[in-house]
Each structure stands twice: as C-alpha cells, then as structure tokens.
Amino acid sequence: MPKQTFFNLPEDKKETLINAAMKEFSRVPLFEASISNIIKDAGIPRGSFYQYFEDKEDVFFYLLNENSKRDNEKFTSILREKNGDLFDSFIDFFHYMLIKFRSMENCNFFRNTFLNMNYKVENTLTQNVNADENPLSEIMGLINTEKLNITDKKELFHVLKIFMAVTFQNLIHNFAKDLPLNEAINNYTLELSFLKKGVYKDMYK
Template sequence: MPTKTFFNLSQAKQQRLLKAARQEFSRVPLYDASINKIIATAGIPRGSFYQYFKDKTDLYYYYFEKLNQEHKNLWLKTLRDNHGDLFISFRQYFSRLIGEITAGQDAPFYRNLFLNMSYKNGHKMSFASHKAHHDREFYSLVDTSCLRITNEHELKMLMRILMATVFQTLGSYYFRQQQGQKVSVTQLKHEFTRTLDWLEHGVAVRPANQH
C-alpha cells in the first residue's frame, strides 16, 4: 500500500503516477516492468518513488485495488437494481464487466495480468477482488431467502466459488486467444452463464423415480 506521503500529494500528482503505472503495466507484465520508465513518464525522481511505494509490486497491487474499487461500485449497483438476487446480479455484472476488461482503457493491463498469473499472485488477486466486493454493505444487500444457505460463512463460501468462476472464465479467454483460438465476448458470456446455471440449478440429471 502507498505511504502517507503519497496520499499527501495533490490528486493531479497521484493520478499522473497511476497513469504512468498503467502505461508500464499494460506494456509488459509486472516482473518485466521498469521503475525507470514509470518515473520518467510520471516526471518524478527515483528517490521520490520510494517515498510513495515500497517497490513496483507495491504500486502494481495498489493500482489493481483501485480498479477493484470501480468494479465494486458497479457490483453493488447491480445488486441493488436486482433487489439482492445474487445470480441475476452476477449474470448482469459479468456482462458489463467483460466489456470493460477486454475493450476498456485497462484492457492491455488485464491481458498481461491473466496471461502471467502465477498461483501466488493469482491467489492474492482473487482474495483482493473478493475482499473488495464483499464488505458489510454487500452482505446486507443479498437476498438470502432464495439461497440454500444458513449463515454468513456459507454465503462467503458461495461468493468465493462465484468469484473463482469469474477469474477462471477470464483466464480461459486470454489463454485461448494466446493459443490462436478465436473467442468472442458473446461466447464468453454464454460460457459464464452456463456455469452459473449449473451452480444455481445443479448439473446432475436423475430419473424421476430416484431421490
């Protein structure tokens, strides 16, 4: 996380540094990113950078958390608009999110993120997304009357599964593209919706005389 010194900067200076970070992390993956390029683009001395962030990884995860906050606002609005219906909200949220991730101004950043995700940083990203999206406000909005859950712990378990489905679907999209496969956003939405249908209604089909 940034130091207090960073937060004492004017909004214009903070945004200039974050814009430089987006440019560099969109150009190359985190481990290839150059602090020299970031500070040159931002127009700050190298010493100043280390007054704001511990290292480039610190800056990277802070930028990711800023994006998560924007997604959280969209997520909560979608949940409110659907009166707390979790599965309807997830379908609509993903439909809106996928356009931003694949074609928005941060699309190159997300492409590098998913194509170079290790188990360690993937777990950290997934945890950060889960934490950002699911605070007390979220839990107060979900209509649990239509879910087979009995407490908040079970709701958290369900949310981890749903968020993992989001990450897996997006990761599959970029991986298949890298392999030369043509995958449309429409196809991605269909695959995500199908997975959500399985989670919501079950995937097993049994004869009527079986219980």
Template sequence: MPYETFFNLPDEKQKRILEAAKKEFSQSALKDASIADIVKDAEISRGSFYQYFADIEDLYLYYFHTLGKDNHKQLLLNLRQHQGDLFATFDDFFSHWILEIFKGENVLFYKNLFTSMDYRGMHKFMPFADKKMHRKATTAQRKKLENDQKAMLEAVDRTLLDVKSEQELQLLLQLLIHITFSTIADGYRYHFENGYYSTQQISKDFRLKLNWLKNGAQRDKKVKENNE
C-alpha cells in the same frame, strides 16, 4: 495500498504516477514490469517511489483497484435491482464488465493481468480478500472497506441460498468472483492465442458455470430414468 505519503501528494503528481503505472503495466505483466521505467515516466526518484509504495506489486494492486473503484457500486446497485438475487446480479454485472475488460481503454492492462494470473494472484485481486491492503489501510480506508463488505452482504437475499452463516456467504461470494476472473482469464488465453476472441462465447461459458453452481451439474436420477 499506498502509504499515507502518496495520498498527501498533489493530485497532479498522483495522476502522473498512475499514468506511468498504466503505461508500464499495459506493456508488461507484473513479473516483467520495471520500477525504473515507472519512476522515469513519473519524473520521481526511486527513493520517492518507496516512500509511496512498499513495492511494485503494491502499486499494481492499487492501480487495479482504482480502475475498479466503481465496480463495487455497480455490483451493489445490480444486487438491489435484482432484489438480492446473487446469481442474477453476477450474470448482469458480468455482461457489462466484460465489455470494459475486452473492449475498453484499459484492454492491454487487463490482457496482461489475466493472462499471467495464477490462483495465488487471483486471490489478491478479489474484493475484500487482500489482507495486506487491510493492514496498510488508514483507519478511514479500513472503515470504508468494512462498510462496503457489510453493505454487500446485507443486500443479498439469503432465503434464496443454501447458506447457514455469514462465513458461508463470503465463501460463496469468493467462488462467484473466482468463476468471474477465471472465465475472463480463459477468454484472454484461448481466444487471443487463436488470433480472435468472442465476448458472446465468453459470456456463454460464464453463464454455463453460473448455472452449474446455481442448479448443480449432476442430472437428477428420476429425470435420467425418464429420458431412458
């Protein structure tokens, strides 16, 4: 989360910094990204950069969240449309988000993000999971994050799930988001390495994992005995 000094900048200057971030992060993974190139393109000093962000990862996370600022609204809308059915919601959301990820205007950024993402990095990009962002957020920003999380949890129909507490529901949400991110990462790695990718196959893989989580991957013993 940027420091308050960033949000006090004129909109044009904020936009210029984010455009410089887009350029750098679209051609380099986070570990290879250059602050020097960003400040040059943004026409700011290196000292100014550190008045706005703690480090380059701080800017990277913020840029990612600006791209996904409407995703929470869409996920919540889908959840309400599906009457709180969490699995139907993620199925619906994934089918739309994957087009943005693989065919949208930020495809190069997402490619660098997901092909270089490990488990630790994945956790940082999960909604509500980044404690660093919560600590640095202003009171108003923190309140919004808390309200967003509360609205999401309240919209879920818990009678459809085997969860016994809010903590368990949060764990399930994190697991669903992990499956979402890891499926996209696999799609980039394996399909781009072979010179092509198929959003249909990636969606098929996601639905298979979703179905395993929803219904279990172990065959019922009685069904197995009948088939034999």
C-alpha cells in the same frame, strides 16, 4: 499501500505517476515491469518514487485495489437493481467487466493481471474475502437468500467464493482465448446455470 507523501501530492502529479505505472503494467506483467520505465515516463527521479511507494509491487497493488473498490461498488449497485438475485447479478456484472476490459485504454493491464494470477492478486481483486471484516459483508446483506439452498451466513460466504472462482476463471479464459463477447457470456451463463440447478438428476438426490 502508498506512503503518505504520495497522497499529499497535487492531483495532477498523482495522476501523472499513476498513468505512468498503468502504462508500464500494461506493457508487461508485474514481474517484468521496470521502475526505471515508470519514473522516466512520469518525469521524476528514482528517489522520489521511493518517497511514494516501497517498490513496484506497492504501486501495482495500489492500482489493483483502487480498481477493485470501484468494481465492488458496481456489483453492489447491480445487486440492488436485481433485488438481491445472485445469479442475475453475477451475469450482469460479468457482462459489465467484459465491456469494461474491451473499452479501456489500459485493457492490457487487466490482461496481464488475469493471465498472471496468484493468490495475492486474487485476494486483492476480491477485496480480501478471507479477512474477518471485508466488503462482502455488505454484499451478503443485500442477497435474497429465499431461493438459495443455504442455512447460514457461512454457507452463503462459501457460495460467493464459488461464484467468484467461476467468474475469475472465465475472465482468464476470455483473455487467454480472446473470445467473442457473446461466446464468453454464453459460456459463463452456462456454468452459472449448472450452479443454479445442480448437476445431479433428481434420482440421485
């Protein structure tokens, strides 16, 4: 997380630094990014950067975490609109994510993020679902479980992790292949339909 000195900055200076970081992480993935480029674009000395952040990973994961908070709020809003329907909510959320990525000025930030996914990135994008207390608690409370073949919160938690894994894999595939919007949504919907109805025929149940 950023140091307190960053949060104490005037809003315009914080925005300038954040925009410079987004520009650099949109240009190249995290491991190739340069602090020199960030401070040059932000117009600050190198020493000032280290007063605000520990390193480039610190500012990168701050940006990612802030975006994840907004996405979590959006998914929660969709879930309420869909009266807790898990499948419809994920399909709408996936569509929202695709539209957002295609329209954002810094869409390459997310392209670089998803195409260079690792455990820490995934955990940040999911708001650290493995923590004892996490934003999934609110989401789980909104899900309509009447039609789900689960017995307790532990099973619901794992169902959500499966949905998230399918969602991330489809987003990665979308960025890697530059799929048309309809094709990406159809692929995702098809995979969720298998989760909804299962892949075994009745004779094997």
